[in-house]
Structure formats: structure tokens, C-alpha cells
Amino acid sequence: MLTPTPTIEKPSNLVAFAFLLIAFLTGIASSFQLPTLSLFLTQEIQVSPAMVGYFYAINAIIGIGLSQILAKYSDKMIDRRKVILYCCVLAIGGCLVFAFNRNYYWLILLGTTLLGLGSSANPQSFALAREYADNTGKESVMFSTIMRTQISLAWIVGPPLSFSIALNWGFDWMYSIAGLAFLFCGLIAVTLLPKVPRKKMEQNTPLQAPSNNQKSVIYLFITVFMIFNCNGMYLINMPLYIIHELHLPAELAGTLMGTAAGLEIPIMLLGGYLTQYFSKKALIFTALWAGFLFYLGLLFFQNTWQLVLLQFFNAIFIGIIATLGMLYFQDLMPRQAGAATTLFSNAAKLSWLVAGPIAGWLAQFWHYNTVFYVSFLMIAIAMVCLMKVRTVN
Incomplete structure (x- = not known):
């Protein structure tokens, strides 16, 4: 169970490393899934190009709806680390569905739902990083920028590696390794990320931009x-x-x-x-x-x-x-x-x-x-x- 550890109890260098590692690992997980998805659907599920297109569309719709609902919920929670942990657990479930299930409709309903919720681990880590930087007086722009570079770094190595694993070992191994990346993210969120104090007024603030914005x-x-x-x-x-x-x-x-x-x-x-x-x-x-x-x-x-x-x-x-x-x-x-x-x-x-x-x-x-x-x-x-x-x- 996560404990309300004050932000200042964790060394800043360790916290920065944890944020960068989570950004890289979530980037690796997404760079494994997206580039190979059409190949997975045509080779493993053997569906038509039209069905591949429908899968992408439904995947996007489910991911958008669920992540936006989760985002509003997360801004009411006192400890955002829990949200990241829950997302990682759901993403692991989604990766396992894709690794061991070959039914198109189970994948499009259950698999995309789990991964749609799980993919929010990345934006939630960026949100926590912004709150951490603001609460500790750190420069938030460069901190978030350096985190974002980790995703680009992941996309340099991720797609070639994912194709290599999928074509030589199989898609079950590829999705299992993606799930392993989410497992590490969850463990890092629990052990290394700080709990950022949140003001009470923030929990009662309507979740919309100020009227002038x-x-x-x-x-x-x-x-x-x-x-x-x-x-x-x-x-x-x-x-x-x-x-x-x-x-x-x-x-x-x-x-x-x-x-x-x-x-x-x-x-x-x-x-x-x-x-x-x-x-x-x-x-x-x-x-x-x-x-x-x-x-x-x-x-x-x-x-x-x-x-x-x-x-x-x-x-x-x-x-x-x-x-x-x-x-x-x-x-x-x-x-x-x-x-x-x-x-x-x-x-x-x-x-x-x-x-x-x-x-x-x-x-x-x-x-x-x-x-x-x-x-x-x-x-x-x-x-x-x-x-x-x-x-x-």
C-alpha cells in the first residue's frame, strides 16, 4: 500500500531518474505495440485491411474516452502514484490478452479497453512530474522536456526491436516483453516516485480550465x-x-x-x-x-x-x-x-x-x-x- 511519504524525503536525483525511466519504459511499450499492430492483425488474426482500419478507429475511440475519464478522476485523487500503478496493472492485463488471445472481437473489446486505460500511465507520469516540479521549485519546462526526450529515445530503438522480436520469436513474446515494461513502471511508481502534496482547494476545483482560458x-x-x-x-x-x-x-x-x-x-x-x-x-x-x-x-x-x-x-x-x-x-x-x-x-x-x-x-x-x-x-x-x-x- 502506498504511504503518504513527503516529497522532500526522496533524493531529487533519484526522483528525476525514476521519472525519466518511467517515460522511457512507457515509450518502449508503446513503440512495441503501435508499429506492429497492423502486421499482428493481418498475420496472426488474418483479418482484411478494412477490419484492420476498424480496429485502429475503435482503439482510438476507446483510448480517448477512457483516458479522459481517468484523467478527471486522477485530478481528484490525493496520491497520483496510485493512478499510475493501477494503469500499469491494467496495461499488463491488456498485453497478456494480445499475447495469448487470437480472437478479433475479444481483442477489440477487452484488449483495447485494458490498454486504453493502461496507456494513461504515461500522461499521468508527466502530470505528476509537473506537480513535483512546481512543489519543489524546480524548472518545470526543462524537466518535462527531458522526460519527453526519453520517449523519442525509446522510439529510436523500440520499433526495430519489436519487429525483430515479433518476426523471430513471435508476437506472444513481443507483447509479454511490453507487459514486462509496464510491470517495471508500476514498481518504480510505488518505490521511487514521490507523493506530491496537493492543496485541499484543488480537490474541490471544477475540472475545467479557468473561464478566461x-x-x-x-x-x-x-x-x-x-x-x-x-x-x-x-x-x-x-x-x-x-x-x-x-x-x-x-x-x-x-x-x-x-x-x-x-x-x-x-x-x-x-x-x-x-x-x-x-x-x-x-x-x-x-x-x-x-x-x-x-x-x-x-x-x-x-x-x-x-x-x-x-x-x-x-x-x-x-x-x-x-x-x-x-x-x-x-x-x-x-x-x-x-x-x-x-x-x-x-x-x-x-x-x-x-x-x-x-x-x-x-x-x-x-x-x-x-x-x-x-x-x-x-x-x-x-x-x-x-x-x-x-x-x-
Whole structure:
């Protein structure tokens, strides 16, 4: 049973290490599941492409609904560590369902429900990290930024490792190892994370943004949603565009993803540092312009080295929003770190409901690179919405 240990009783270096390790392990678990899911469904369950699409859509809907409910509940709890622990236990159950069950409907109902609840361990750890930093006087922006880099680091090593395990050992081993990562997360939450004191008034505060920030939260949600829509369409169509239209090696897709993930780490750190001199809003505008240049370049550059160089702009586009976007939500929703962090996470999840159908429809009737033109429109919408978001720093 978790005890109400005061924050100051745990060494700050140990606490920081625990937060970073949890971020990395939850990143590893997600990087095992998402990249291999379509392969798992087609090879192990042997369903049609349409059924694969339905699975992704239902998975996103369940994950969004459950995580948002859990986020509101977590902001009422005195000890957020318990929420992280419960999420890890549920995620382990979800991994075991995927490891040892091959019934499509059991997976889509029970497996996705457990993993949908369990996936909240990641945003809940970020919420606790923000509360810990605020209560101890630490610099919250850089602390959260460094945590976010651990997820990028996990996505550099996770996808190649997951494919290797799944293809050589089997999906049961792959999902079992993902469950083991969640097990370690739960143990770390119990033993190493601090209990952050929470004010009584916070428990009775309605779980919504202050009235002067509510519209800003909506516009910021749309901004983040549009950015991740662009990224989702790119990730879906880019491998097929490289193979079928550019006639380049299929391995190049993995190289581009790994390059972008690697470049995101220093960009995230730099973005966190620059918040001392520029507002988060200004830095996100910079990211949007980088995204515009990235998709413009994809329309004209077709050589391997050019596509690799373009990943610098892609890393700016995604790296900044992935870190500062979450912190911006937290700034606009004070004393509701769990709901704010999950709202950011759900904006990314919701984008897959739109990105998938759009990418498939455009590729079927036009070309794979047509999504790059649509991305210009989405970036323009994101810019307009961001202009309406209140500057909080």
C-alpha cells in the first residue's frame, strides 16, 4: 500500500531518474505495440485491411474516452502514484490478452479497453512530474522536456526491436516483453516516485480550465490536432510514396523515421531552454513554419540525401509541439495537470481517426503525395487557431 511519504524525503536525483525511466519504459511499450499492430492483425488474426482500419478507429475511440475519464478522476485523487500503478496493472492485463488471445472481437473489446486505460500511465507520469516540479521549485519546462526526450529515445530503438522480436520469436513474446515494461513502471511508481502534496482547494476545483482560458484550450486542442493529422498522414503514406512513386528502397522509410526521432531529442532540449527567452506560443509558431517547409520540400525533393535532410524540419515540427504543446495545456489549466496532459495526448490520438481515412482516400483516387498538399491547409488552420490562444508566458 502506498504511504503518504513527503516529497522532500526522496533524493531529487533519484526522483528525476525514476521519472525519466518511467517515460522511457512507457515509450518502449508503446513503440512495441503501435508499429506492429497492423502486421499482428493481418498475420496472426488474418483479418482484411478494412477490419484492420476498424480496429485502429475503435482503439482510438476507446483510448480517448477512457483516458479522459481517468484523467478527471486522477485530478481528484490525493496520491497520483496510485493512478499510475493501477494503469500499469491494467496495461499488463491488456498485453497478456494480445499475447495469448487470437480472437478479433475479444481483442477489440477487452484488449483495447485494458490498454486504453493502461496507456494513461504515461500522461499521468508527466502530470505528476509537473506537480513535483512546481512543489519543489524546480524548472518545470526543462524537466518535462527531458522526460519527453526519453520517449523519442525509446522510439529510436523500440520499433526495430519489436519487429525483430515479433518476426523471430513471435508476437506472444513481443507483447509479454511490453507487459514486462509496464510491470517495471508500476514498481518504480510505488518505490521511487514521490507523493506530491496537493492543496485541499484543488480537490474541490471544477475540472475545467479557468473561464478566461476555456476558448484558448479549445483553439490549442485544434492546433495540436491539426499538427498530428499532418504527421499521421505522412507516416501512413510516406513508405508507400517512397516505394511506389519514388522507386526507392523500402528500408529508407525506417531510416527517415529513425533520423527524425533522433533529431527530435536535441530540438526538444533546445526548445525547452528557449522558453526562458520566448513564449511557448512563439516557439510553436516556429514549429508550424518548419512544418510548412518540410511538406513543401517533400513535393520537390526526391533524392535519398534530400529526404534525409528534410527530417530536420520534420523534427522541429513534431519535436517542439510534442513537448511545449503539452506544457501549454498545463499552463492554461492550472491545478489540473492530469486532465491537461491527457487532453494533449487525446488530441494526438484523435488525429488518427481522421488521418487514416484521408490518407487512404487520397492515395486511392489521386497520389500518395497528395496528402502533402492537404497538410498545407491543416498547417494554415493550425496557425489561425494558435493566434487565438492566450499567451501565458
